[in-house]
Amino acid sequence: xxxxxxxxxxxxxxxxxxxxxxxxxxxxxxxxxxxxxxxxxxxxxxxxxxxxxxxxxxxxxxxxxxxxxxxxxxxxxxxxxxxxxxxxxxxxxxxxxxxxxxxxxxxxxxxxxxxxxxxxxxxxxxxxxxxxxxxxxxxxxxxxxxxxxxxxxxxxxxxxxxxxxxxxxxxxxxxxxxxxxxxxxxxxxxxxxxxxxxxxxxxxxxxxxxxxxxxxxxxxxxxxxxxxxxxxxxxxxxxxxxxxxxxxxxxxxxxxxxxxxxxxxxxxxxxxxxxxxxxxxxxxxxxxxxxxxxxxxxxxxxxxxxxxxxxxxxxxxxxxxxxxxxxxxxxxxxxxxxxxxxxxxxxxxxxxxxxxxxxxxxxxxxxxxxxxxxxxxxxxxxxxxxxxxxxxxxxxxxxxxxxxxxxxxxxxxxxxxxxxxxxxxxxxxxxxxxxxxxxxxxxxxxxxxxxxxxxxxxxxxxxxxxxxxxxxxxxxxxxxxxxxxxxxxxxxxxxxxxxxxxxxxxxxxxxxxxxxxxxxxxxxxxxxxxxxxxxxxxxxxxxxxxxxxxxxxxxxxxxxxxxxxxxxxxxxxxxxxxxxxxxxxxxx
Amino acid sequence: xxxxxxxxxxxxxxxxxxxxxxxxxxxxxxxxxxxxxxxxxxxxxxxxxxxxxxxxxxxxxxxxxxxxxxxxxxxxxxxxxxxxxxxxxxxxxxxxxxxxxxxxxxxxxxxxxxxxxxxxxxxxxxxxxxxxxxxxxxxxxxxxxxxxxxxxxxxxxxxxxxxxxxxxxxxxxxxxxxxxxxxxxxxxxxxxxxxxxxxxxxxxxxxxxxxxxxxxxxxxxxxxxxxxxxxxxxxxxxxxxxxxxxxxxxxxxxxx
Numbered sequence: 001x002x003x004x005x006x007x008x009x010x011x012x013x014x015x016x017x018x019x020x021x022x023x024x025x026x027x028x029x030x031x032x033x034x035x036x037x038x039x040x041x042x043x044x045x046x047x048x049x050x051x052x053x054x055x056x057x058x059x060x061x062x063x064x065x066x067x068x069x070x071x072x073x074x075x076x077x078x079x080x081x082x083x084x085x086x087x088x089x090x091x092x093x094x095x096x097x098x099x100x101x102x103x104x105x106x107x108x109x110x111x112x113x114x115x116x117x118x119x120x121x122x123x124x125x126x127x128x129x130x131x132x133x134x135x136x137x138x139x140x141x142x143x144x145x146x147x148x149x150x151x152x153x154x155x156x157x158x159x160x161x162x163x164x165x166x167x168x169x170x171x172x173x174x175x176x177x178x179x180x181x182x183x184x185x186x187x188x189x190x191x192x193x194x195x196x197x198x199x200x201x202x203x204x205x206x207x208x209x210x211x212x213x214x215x216x217x218x219x220x221x222x223x224x225x226x227x228x229x230x231x232x233x234x235x236x237x238x239x240x241x242x243x244x245x246x247x248x249x250x251x252x253x254x255x256x257x258x259x260x261x262x263x264x265x266x267x268x269x270x271x272x273x274x275x276x277x278x279x280x281x282x283x284x285x286x287x288x289x290x291x292x293x294x295x296x297x298x299x300x301x302x303x304x305x306x307x308x309x310x311x312x313x314x315x316x317x318x319x320x321x322x323x324x325x326x327x328x329x330x331x332x333x334x335x336x337x338x339x340x341x342x343x344x345x346x347x348x349x350x351x352x353x354x355x356x357x358x359x360x361x362x363x364x365x366x367x368x369x370x371x372x373x374x375x376x377x378x379x380x381x382x383x384x385x386x387x388x389x390x391x392x393x394x395x396x397x398x399x400x401x402x403x404x405x406x407x408x409x410x411x412x413x414x415x416x417x418x419x420x421x422x423x424x425x426x427x428x429x430x431x432x433x434x435x436x437x438x439x440x441x442x443x444x445x446x447x448x449x450x451x452x453x454x455x456x457x458x459x460x461x462x463x464x465x466x467x468x469x470x471x472x473x474x475x476x477x478x479x480x481x482x483x484x485x486x487x488x489x490x491x492x493x494x495x496x497x498x499x500x501x502x503x504x505x506x507x508x509x510x511x512x513x514x515x516x517x518x519x520x521x522x523x524x525x526x527x528x529x530x531x532x533x534x535x536x537x538x539x540x541x542x543x544x545x546x547x548x549x550x551x552x553x554x555x556x557x558x559x560x561x562x563x564x565x566x567x568x569x570x571x572x573x574x575x576x577x578x579x580x581x582x583x584x585x586x587x588x
Numbered sequence: 589x590x591x592x593x594x595x596x597x598x599x600x601x602x603x604x605x606x607x608x609x610x611x612x613x614x615x616x617x618x619x620x621x622x623x624x625x626x627x628x629x630x631x632x633x634x635x636x637x638x639x640x641x642x643x644x645x646x647x648x649x650x651x652x653x654x655x656x657x658x659x660x661x662x663x664x665x666x667x668x669x670x671x672x673x674x675x676x677x678x679x680x681x682x683x684x685x686x687x688x689x690x691x692x693x694x695x696x697x698x699x700x701x702x703x704x705x706x707x708x709x710x711x712x713x714x715x716x717x718x719x720x721x722x723x724x725x726x727x728x729x730x731x732x733x734x735x736x737x738x739x740x741x742x743x744x745x746x747x748x749x750x751x752x753x754x755x756x757x758x759x760x761x762x763x764x765x766x767x768x769x770x771x772x773x774x775x776x777x778x779x780x781x782x783x784x785x786x787x788x789x790x791x792x793x794x795x796x797x798x799x800x801x802x803x804x805x806x807x808x809x810x811x812x813x814x815x816x817x818x819x820x821x822x823x824x825x826x827x828x829x830x831x832x833x834x835x836x837x838x839x840x841x842x843x844x
Contacts (some may be wrong), residue, residue, distance in 0.1 A: 043640070044696060045736050046648045059719075101717055107705030107771065109725045109732055116719035134729065140647065141732060151696075152704040160693075183685050212642040246619015252645045331645060334621070334664055447631040490635020496603065497686040500635030 005432060006178070006187035009423040010418055011037040011157070012406075014177060015193035016164055016219065019047035020139075021376025021396035021403070022198030023146035025365075028404030029196070030155040034411050037190070038150070039159045039179065041214045045147050045533025048200050048212055049396070053138030053255035053327065054123060055131025056397070057390030058096035062117040064128035064582050069093040070574040071127050076391060077575050079125045079286045080355075080384020081529040082544050083232060087362040087565040088382040092391070092398050099397035110134055110210040116403035123260045123389045125286035128582045131390040136255050136325045142393055152189050162188065164218065165505055166430040167195065167226040170420035173371035174226060178430045182502060187431065192483040193411035193418040196365070196403055197223060197374040198396075201354045202236075202513040203507075207454040209351040210242055210253040216506040217513035223358045224512055224557075228367040230550040231380040232356035233513070234520035237387055237462050237530050240290035242350025244308035251337045251350040254311065254328060256389040258345075259283040261324050263313035265294070266344070267302035273309070281583055288386040288530045291349040295463045298348065308348035313340060353392065354513075356520070356531065359549065365403025371410055371417060375403035385529025437504040438495065445489025446504035451511050453480055456518075465521055466535045474518045481511045519559045520548045595667060597625050597674040599637065599651055609675065610634075616667055622676060623651050623662035626688070638687035646802055649737030653688050659739040659800045679742040681751075692738055698757050701785065702764060707773045724772045731767035731811055733803045735759065740807060742798035746790045746808045756787035759797035759807045766811035769818070782819045788812065789819075 013029040014113065017021045018040035026036045040047065061067040073093035104110060104118065110132050111119040122129040134141040150156050161182040168176040168189075176585040177190045202217025203209035220230055241254040259265075265283050267273050272350025277293040278285035285293075294309050304310055313321060318341035322329050325340070332338040332345055358367050360381060362436050365373045376396040383391060413419075484507045490500035526540035527533050546561045566572075594613050601610045612633055614625045623641055630637045641651040644663045652663040654677045656670060682690035711718065740759035746752045757765075761838065765782065768774050782788040795808045805811075822828065 003638070038688065042642055042650065043692070046642045050648050050735070051643050051645065091747060104718060105707065105712060107768070107774075109728050109771065112720055112722040112725060116721050117717060134732075137647070137733065140735065144732065144734075148699070148704055151700050158696075160696075183689075212644065212648070247617050248620045248624040249644075327647065335621070335666075444692050445635065447635065449663045451631075492636035494636060497638040497689055499630060503635075587839070 003428070004187055004435060006189045006431070008189045008191060009037065010191040011035050011408045012193050012336050012418065013037070013196060014039065015196045015198060016177070016222075017047070017198035017200060017376070017378070018044055018158065019049040019198060019200055019376060019396065020142055020146060021395065021400035022196070023143070023150045024397055025196045025198055025375055025404030025407065026150050026156050027153050028401040028537070029147065029408040032405055032408035034408040035155050037159060039162045039164060039190070039541030041161065041163050041373070043160050044158055047143060048215060049143040051210060051253060052142070052393050053136040053137045053253065054159050054257040054260060055121060055133030055390050056096070056100055056142065056393035057123070057130050057388065058100045058132060058394055059093060059130060060097045060100065060118060060120065060132065061128075062113055063120040066580055066582070067130060070577070071579050072096070072130065073571065074575045074577065074579070075126050076382070076388060077384070079386050079388040081386060081539070082384065083235070083529065083547060084384030085362055085381035086571055088399070090571060091362060091402070092382055092394060095398045096394035098404060099394065099401065103145055103397070106145050106149045108141050115563045120326060121257065121260045122284060124256055124284045124290065125281065125388050126390065131260070133257070135323070136257050136327050138393065140166075163502065163505060164222065165434050167222050167243045167372070168422050168426060169226060170417060173414065173417050174369055174370065175417045175420050176422055178427065178434070181433065182464050183497055185498065185501070187385065189427065191418045193414050194373065194407040195431040196370045196407045197358060197372070197378050198376045198400065199378045201377040202510070203351045203354070205457050205510045205514050206351040207458040208242065208251040210239060210251055216509045218506070218509045219374065220357050220516070221509035221512035223367055223369070223372060223374065224516070224550070225553055226369050227370060227552060228369045228372055229359040230357060230516055231359040231547055232384070232520070233516040233550050234524050234548065235385050235530050236351065236357035236461070236517060237287060237353040237355060238291040238349035239352035240287055240294055240349055241311055241347035243336065243371045244304070244346050244348045245306040245336060252331070252335075253350065253352070254345060254347050255325070258311060258313055258325060258328060260315055261313065263311050265290075266310045266312060267297045267303060268304055269289060273297050273302070276344055286386055286388065291463060292532060294349055304346045306346055308346045310344040311341070311347045312344035314342060314344065319364065353377065353387055355379045355385065355387055363402065364406030364409070365399055366406055366410070372404045373407045373410070375399040385531060391535065434505060437487050437489045437501055438493045440486070441489045441491055441493045443486050444483055445490045445506060446487050446500055447490060449480060449484055449487055449507055450503055450510070453477070453507070454515060456480065457514055460519060461521060464534050465534045466533055467522065470518050470522045474515065474522070477511060477514045477518060481515070484508065484511060515557055516550045519557060523548050523559050523561065591836055595625060597629065598673060599626065599629065599687070600677040601637070601687050602684065603682055607684070620667045621663055622655055622667060622674060625667060625674070625675065626662060638685070638689045640689055647735060649735035652739050652742065653677065653735045654679060654742070659742045661737055661739070661802050664802060679738065681742040681744070682738070682758045683750040694753055695736070695738055695741065695760065698761050699764065702761060702768070702781070703776055704772055705768055705771060706731045708775050711773055718773060720772050727770045727810070728767050730805055731763040731770070734763055735803060736760065737802060739800045739802065743796045743800045745794065745796070752790065756790040759784075759791070759812065761786065761809040762788065762791070763805060763807055763817060766815055769815065779819050779822050782815055783823055788815055791816070812831045823837065
């Protein structure tokens with residue numbers, strides 16, 4: 001057999017992704033006795049987790065003594081418009097306080113209350129102040145703490161700047177993966193007894209997004225190609241507040257912490273318009289509602305000069321703003337020349353988070369394919385139709401740990417998987433597909449195709465969708481899939497750090513995610529959470545008990561409706577219960 | 589958006605074997621940052637132009653480079669700050685991989701050598717959450733803002749001009765150590781490490797690192813100088829030195 005050669009690397013648990021979920025999973029798997037290898041697309045410590053600003057949600061009741069796991073559970077389920085996996089939501093609400101305290105014992109330094117406890121700030125759709133935070137750079141603190149913990153945990157290795165393009169199976173179990181090093185293009189065949197996907201989101205398939213180049217939905221696509229089921233793929237969150245101006249920074253996140261600390265939204269007439277959309281919770285309504293409200297204001301001609309609305313926190317003292325929102329202050333001053341202590345910000349919705357992803361078992365993070373696990377944004381279930389701010393950091397701590405333990409346990413009971421015979425034809429095929437763009441460097445430009453995917457999704461699967469648009473989007477994506485099959489590298493056939501080639505290899509993931517989103521969105525003929533349709537503008541209770549499952553069949557991608565088991569009585573009671581409203585006596 | 593004018597963007601292209609400046613003409617839009625211009629070149633003129641970036645919001649520290657000779661984050665540097673040509677080169681203190689991408693792996697090796705956060709046994713096992721006051725954690729917090737862009741390492745003359753990576757950890761890891769040493773619950777003494785392998789004595793306080801830090805961390809004033817003082821207090825105080833000679837050294841220190 002001619003063609004490129006590859007190096008073989010063996011481990012017990014292979015973790016894809018070095019964000020919060022991947023690192024927490026790696027630490028858990030190593031503590032359970034497994035040899036762990038973490039593979040990440042960028043440098044260690046650069047994962048998208050650093051962009052989480054506002055905080056980590058955990059019912060520690062340090063600020064509001066009334067807070068309990070039941071209230072956090074109820075908030076999560078109501079915010080997710082009942083589509084959540086209730087068992088995941090229960091585990092998440094119960095375990096997140098311990099995961100946060102554990103992080104503190106590992107060296108994370110949170111902001112404090114006057115009593116010296118971890119401070120908690122109010123956030124959208126959380127009944128009580130619940131987000132443990134470090135100014136507005138909570139994600140960075142969390143990631144750095146996990147990074148230092150992981151590199152000092154014996155049995156954890158890290159491969160940086162490596163992209164995985166295919167999962168490989170032996171005897172029906174995931175037992176390896178094919179990857180290339182970005183720096184020199186050399187190939188690696190990973191062998192493992194189990195594999196944890198922690199690859200994050202898929203926001204890059206949209207034009208205006210808070211996500212980085214990495215977030216191309218690799219994990220969902222790898223899992224789908226390996227035969228795993230995906231779930232809730234129609235649920236894509238628009239964060240209500242991204243920057244809109246200047247053009248170069250459009251989409252960059254403006255933390256919900258601004259509203260948590262008292263920021264108000266106004267239209268061009270100076271009206272605090274959230275009054276009309278959610279009279280009770282106002283700016284701290286759930287993200288789906290605030291994002292659509294802003295969209296409606298702009299469409300009605302009441303937007304700001306650059307097509308957003310105004311977010312104003314100037315009524316707070318400058319020192320308060322600079323201490324609670326230091327990176328927002330810096331970001332606007334530097335990039336938009338706006339001093340947020342004196343002037344309002346201009347904001348508009350930006351693609352932010354995928355609620356859907358790989359279908360997992362709540363207890364262990366196991367997917368529907370043996371040996372394959374998932375945690376964090378790439379996994380589905382916890383957030384249902386809409387994620388609450390702060391629930392992603394707690395998600396990746398709680399389920400990163402559980403999935404790491406699940407993967408370690410699977411590796412322990414199936415040690416032979418790491419050495420079982422792989423299908424050499426499958427490997428050769430995957431290698432050939434990976435190298436193909438290099439053999440036709442003058443083929444279609446990968447950046448062009450990426451842009452067209454982004455434009456198709458932005459146009460056809462926007463914040464408010466409709467059947468005809470989704471159908472047109474699906475046609476466009478299928479046509480782009482055909483064209484991507486003949487994609488080149490943009491000119492160079494070099495394998496040494498060639499971003500043209502790298503971009504070409506990411507297209508497949510983006511296309512799988514885009515197709516799954518469009519097909520699922522067509523099936524959900526109602527409006528619920530992040531999924532709004534102008535042709536079915538109402539919530540339809542019949543769809544409330546249904547999740548859409550995506551999987552590959554010989555006929556191609558299919559979407560099937562699956563009825564969810566009803567939640568047990570004690571959880572239903574927690575959702576029904578009416579909780580006392582929080583009235584802060586003193587905000588600062 | 590309106591195009592204002594064209595920019596002559598010079599980018600260093602090459603690899604470990606050598607390279608040269610290549611000029612590109614880029615249409616400038618309002619509010620454009622250097623990274624936008626570089627990515628425009630990548631999408632339109634040079635698909636294989638190697639550059640690292642992630643968040644595009646100065647939070648991940650990936651897109652470090654030398655812009656008109658000054659170490660900066662490309663995502664945080666508006667084109668409008670410059671008149672005429674803008675030149676972008678890779679960081680000089682690290683080996684070039686390709687174009688604007690450098691091999692920064694040495695930094696990750698150094699980080700592994702620093703003994704991690706170590707609370708007391710009692711703190712570690714107690715089920716009671718810790719109580720710490722805001723003013724007590726604030727010192728440590730300043731250093732934990734670091735986004736690991738390594739611009740301070742790039743500008744540090746000990747690393748940049750003398751390539752003394754074997755004897756000095758550099759400013760990034762001085763603040764890493766400071767963040768641990770000043771954590772109210774940490775119990776380790778890293779002064780032997782500072783005097784030994786970390787090489788805190790090599791810093792001669794030119795404060796270039798503070799100047800380039802995109803997070804505005806007062807690296808020299810708030811981290812390196814206090815660390816030097818702590819170290820000197822043990823090793824270079826003549827009275828203590830005499831006492832030590834009589835009584836023998838302390839236990840419980842990390843070895844360099």
